[in-house]
Amino acid sequence: xxxxxxxxxxxxxxxxxxxxxxxxxxxxxxxxxxxxxxxxxxxxxxxxxxxxxxxxxxxxxxxxxxxxxxxxxxxxxxxxxxxxxxxxxxxxxxxxxxxxxxxxxxxxxxxxxxxxxxxxxxxxxxxxxxxxxxxxxxxxxxxxxxxxxxxxxxxxxxxxxxxxxxxxxxxxxxxxxxxxxxxxxxxxxxxxxxxxxxxxxxxxxxxxxxxxxxxxxxxxxxxxxxxxxxxxxxxxxxxxxxxxxxxxxxxxxxxxxxxxxxxxxxxxxxxxxxxxxxxxxxxxxxxxxxxxxxxxxxxxxxxxxxxxxxxxxxxxxxxxxxxxxxxxxxxxxxxxxxxxxxxxxxxxxx
Numbered sequence: 001x002x003x004x005x006x007x008x009x010x011x012x013x014x015x016x017x018x019x020x021x022x023x024x025x026x027x028x029x030x031x032x033x034x035x036x037x038x039x040x041x042x043x044x045x046x047x048x049x050x051x052x053x054x055x056x057x058x059x060x061x062x063x064x065x066x067x068x069x070x071x072x073x074x075x076x077x078x079x080x081x082x083x084x085x086x087x088x089x090x091x092x093x094x095x096x097x098x099x100x101x102x103x104x105x106x107x108x109x110x111x112x113x114x115x116x117x118x119x120x121x122x123x124x125x126x127x128x129x130x131x132x133x134x135x136x137x138x139x140x141x142x143x144x145x146x147x148x149x150x151x152x153x154x155x156x157x158x159x160x161x162x163x164x165x166x167x168x169x170x171x172x173x174x175x176x177x178x179x180x181x182x183x184x185x186x187x188x189x190x191x192x193x194x195x196x197x198x199x200x201x202x203x204x205x206x207x208x209x210x211x212x213x214x215x216x217x218x219x220x221x222x223x224x225x226x227x228x229x230x231x232x233x234x235x236x237x238x239x240x241x242x243x244x245x246x247x248x249x250x251x252x253x254x255x256x257x258x259x260x261x262x263x264x265x266x267x268x269x270x271x272x273x274x275x276x277x278x279x280x281x282x283x284x285x286x287x288x289x290x291x292x293x294x295x296x297x298x299x300x301x302x303x304x305x306x307x308x309x310x311x312x313x314x315x316x317x318x319x320x321x322x323x324x325x326x327x328x329x330x331x332x333x334x335x336x337x338x339x340x341x342x343x344x345x346x347x348x349x350x
Contacts, residue, residue, distance in 0.1 A: 002335050003030040003063035005087075007070060007078055009054060010034040011180045013092050014069040015044040016324035022050060024328070024342035026335070030063040031055050062087050065335070067327055069093070076113050079138065083117070088334055089138050090327050096121035096140035097208055107204050123212060124330045126339065127151060127264050133333045141330070144322030145171045145227055146208035148238035150216075151267060151297050152314030153209075155260035157217035162242040162310065164217045169209070169225045170239045174232040174288075177318035186229055197228040235288035236322055240312040250303045253310065257299060265340050266321060266329065270300040286315045289350075293317060295325035295343045317347075 004021060008014050009032035018040070021027050032040065034054035041048040057078070062085040068075045075095040082089055096118050098104040104118075105111055112118070122132045124139040125147065133139055142150070149169045156162045172195075175186040185196045209223045254271055261267040270286040286298035297316040304311060316322050325343055332341050 001026055001028050002065055002331075003028045004065045004067060004331070005030045005060060005063040006032040006067050007057060008033065008068065008074075009040070010036070010043045011069055012176050012319050013179075013324050014067075015047070016319045017067055017069065017092075017327060018044065018047060018050075018052065020325060020328055020342055022047070026337050026341060027331075031060045033057045033060065064088065065090065065331055067092060067331070068095075069324075072108055073110055073113075076117075079117065080114050083137060088136070090124065090141060090330055090334075091121075091139070092141045092323060092327050094140075094143065094204065096138060097123060097142065099211060103207055107202070107207060123208075124326065125150060125212065126326070126329055126333060127261070127267060128154065128212065128216070130333055130339075133330055134336075136334060139327075139330050139334070141323065141327050142212075143205040143208050144177050144236050144316070144318040145169075145173065145203070145225070145238060146205040146212070147322045147326070148236050148297065148314040148316050149205075149209045149223065149225070149240060150212045151316075152238055152240045152299055152312040153213055153242065154216045155257050156242060156310070156312070157213055157221070158260065159256055160217075160245065161248060161256065162244055164213075164219050165222045166243050167209075167213070167221065167223045168241040169223055170241075171205075171225065171227040172230050172237050172239075172288075173227065173318055174235045175229055176233050177236065177322070178229065188231075191229060191231045193231065195228050195230055197226065200226050203227050232288065234292040234317050234319060236316055236318045237286075237288050238314045240314065242310050242312070243308060244310055248303060248310065250301065253301050253303065257301065261299075266295050266297060266343070268296060268298050270298040285313050288315045290347045291315055291317050291320065292347050293320060294345060294347050295321045295329055296347070297321050 040052040066082045121138045122136040213221045272283040285300040300313040
C-alpha cells in the first residue's frame, strides 16, 4: 500500500482521481485539500457517504505520493514543497510539461519559479516514457488534446510514413475539459446546439504535441491544431489528417498501429467491420462515448487515396486517459504496481 494526497480536490480532475482511487487495491487516500474544508459530497455528490473531507493544505503531512490538480502557478510552489519533503509528485496541470523555458513562459504568461525541476520532470505518457516514469520523482501529466494527438500520430512518425511538417489536427472536446469554473462559452444555454472554437492559433497543447512528436520522429514537426468545445460533457476526438511519404493501404496502416501498441494495455486500435452495402460508413471509426469514464484511447483510421492523405481518429476521455486516469496509471508505474491496477473499467453504453 502507498499513501496518496490530492491537492485541489474540488475540481473535476481532483474528483475523478478520488473516484478511481477509492477502489484502487493498493492506495490509501491520506487526505484531499480544498480552500473550503468540509464534507466532500458538498462538491462531489457522487462521492456521498465515502467519509472523505476536504482539509486545508497547511494542515497535511507528507504522504508517499502527491497528485496536484491546481492552477499552473500554484502547482509549482506546492510541487517544490512536497518534493523537498520526500514525496513523489504527479502534476495534472501544465507546470512542467514543456522543455523550453522561453516557450513555456510565453505560452503561460508568467515566469517559472522552479525551472530546474522541468529538467527532472518526465512527460507522463506511459506509451512513450514508461521506463523513465518508473524512477521519476516528478511526472508532468500530458494535456488532454495533446494525449489524443500524440497517440494518434506517433506510430506514423516513428516509421517515417508521413510528412512531419504537415500534420493537421482538429480537436473536439466535451465541456468537462474546461474545468469546474464558470465560463460563458461552456454555459449550457450557450453551448447547447453550438460549437465553440477557441484559441485557434497557438493553443497551449500544440507545443506539447510538437515537442513529443519531434522526439518520436527525430526531426522537426509542425502541427496545425484547431480546438473547439462541443455540447457533450466528457470526451475528446482528435481528427488527424496527414500526408504519406509512400502509398499505404488501410490494412497496412492498421498493422503499423497494432505493432506499435501491441504491449500497451490502454490503447486499442479500432476496426469494426463495415457492411459494404451500407451507404453510411461509420462502423470502423471509434465513438467518443465508448471511452467515457475510462483510461482507454481508441484509435481508428482510413486512407483517402484521391487526396493522398491519411485520417486518424483518436478518442479518449478528457478527464480519463486525458487527465485523472492516466495520472493513476503513472502512479502505478512509479509505485511498482500492475500498470492496470484500478483502471480496467470499460465505458458505459448507452
